[in-house]
Amino acid sequence: MEGHIISMQGITKRFNGKTALDKVQFTIEKGDSVAVLGRNGAGKTTLLRILLGLLQQTEGTVLYEGQPQLTLAFRKKTGFYIGKEYLPEELSGMEYLQFLNHLYNGGRLRSDEELRGLMDYFFEGADAAGKAIGAYSFGMMQKAGICGALVNQPELLVLDEPFSGLDAFSCKKLLAFLQQYKQQRTLLLSSHDLSFVEKICNKLLVIDAGKVCYYNTMEDFTVNGRNSLEESLFRLLYPQESDNEKISWLIE
């Protein structure tokens, strides 16, 4: 158990009798940066929600540093962004960060200048601080959500598809940020953007139909870089031959 920051043991989740996750088991070490990969609907977001304690698993346990994860300490040391539905549209970006700052430590955690600096880094001069989140574009909401996840300087950062909706410039900034962040903290992210995953993460967790297909290092998965991540993932998830015949049929 030593060194494990997160340990998921036999996690099963059923929605109305349908199994979304089936006996998922893995551990994350301190300092790991893990990417959760899989097809749409494979159970990635469900897994992240269970890990964060936002969704009740049907079976299994989640441990944080060897203890059940549903403690205030875990919640205060974790930062997450798993979808824009968690953002209050009524508040402006800056108000949202101030609210989170107040929640985490009565406002003493970060000064307003620091919060503004955080916003400035991701929004790069765009006038977003005083604008209501409800009026943001999808990409801006992503950025506000990521800023919110960083307010408490979390030891464990959980991000669900952080790159989706971001422009190329913002992607580059987020990539640079996460690359530095992972040096000091633990990171768990789900993404479909394999080029970014390749640059950030050292471990991969591949889920298919609610089951863990692979959990190990990136080097192992790509056979020490001999295969690309995309190639290896396709080999694992789509072992059949190409879809050429099906595509021709669809076009015709």
Add this chain to the structure above:
Amino acid sequence: MRFLLFITRLKCRAFLQNGGADGWMRVLFSLLMLLVVVFYAIGTGYLLNYLGGAQQVLIFGINCTAAAFTLLKGYFPNNTPFRSIFLPVHPLPAWRKMGLQLVYDLLTPFYLLVVIFYLVLLLTADAFTPAALLNSLLYLGMFYLLERILKMQQASRFMPLLTVCSLAIAAGGAYLQWRAMFSIYAPVAGVLLLMVVYSLVYRQAARTSLTGRRLVHGAGVQTVAAAFWAAVIRRKPVRTALVIGVVFKLIFCALILFTLQRNRARFDTDLNVLLAIFCSPLMLCTYLVNNLPGYMPQVFSKTAYLATPGALFKRFLRVYVRFAVPDMLLALGVLLAVETSFRYPLFLLFAYINAAILGFFISVLAPKKVTKGLDFTSFRTNTSIAGNLITGLFIYALFYFSRSPGWFFVIETAFLIIALLVYHFSYKKDYDHLVRSMTAKII
């Protein structure tokens, strides 16, 4: 006229549902309903003839029932809201659009059955005079408009028009049966006035941010209550509490004082329901507190996620007190202006404490998301309906029993014991489960 025919054809086609088996079942069912209504009206008519002095009470009861059905009807999911096709597309004056909507709404089996009921009653009951019929129809019309106002949250430019219509009807009704109906017309007129104030506050709050700059239209605050809660988060408690106090209390306080002046003799009998409702935190709780997480689900669930059960309750109380104190002081002022009795301050104190406890449990144990703009009394969510009923009945019971201190304290003690049990076994023990289900349900 052509449009009227078009709508009638449209309605008939929808009613028959293309003549399928389901359509014919509907026709059969409607005929049966028609027969039931006619027989029921004949029966009521003959009953009215034999009632003697109590006729007015029965007529009043019938009107109230029709009004209740009208309001209830608005909250069935398949009830047609203000058709968007009538609102923005056609370049017609607002009055004509309202007229079209009226035709569209009134051509429904429900209203046809109600009108048939009244007509049969007119034929069979001597006491149900044409003036009484007119009054009943005005009453129905007022509640129809009220239901429409509640239903058509987004169309704010129609609100003043509808309010003027409703007030005119209220004035007409009050003129026809001043003494008997005033106690009902006055609060309904008050509700309508309140709607206008709400819409103004809402529009103002929705468009300004912390820095006082205008926000992009349509973004930002989704509900009136959310506007208030956003102001709380922005730490503008004094201004917000004053706005709340003014909105929730002053109009009704003025109404109560006026009504009491006119009906001093009935102060402790017929009017005590009104007094209990308006000189208590009921309006405040009904709108802002019951189903609190529903107004700003993201903020509330995040707060619950990062706080202990006790801390969450404390945070809730801190916010509640800010709103409740000005509200309570206004109520106390009005009550003491009417009658100096120790029982009212005592009732007020416990009513505000109890409403806070009830509001918290109702909102936390059964949260429901609110998404519409003007959700007056938040009738849209089951949580609020249940919460408002429980809070209302409890406050009224407390007011009623404030005359006999013994019973009052028995009820109060029982309530506090139950509240403690709920806190310990249902809330504190299951807190983590609660946070998860809250997140799952309201986000």
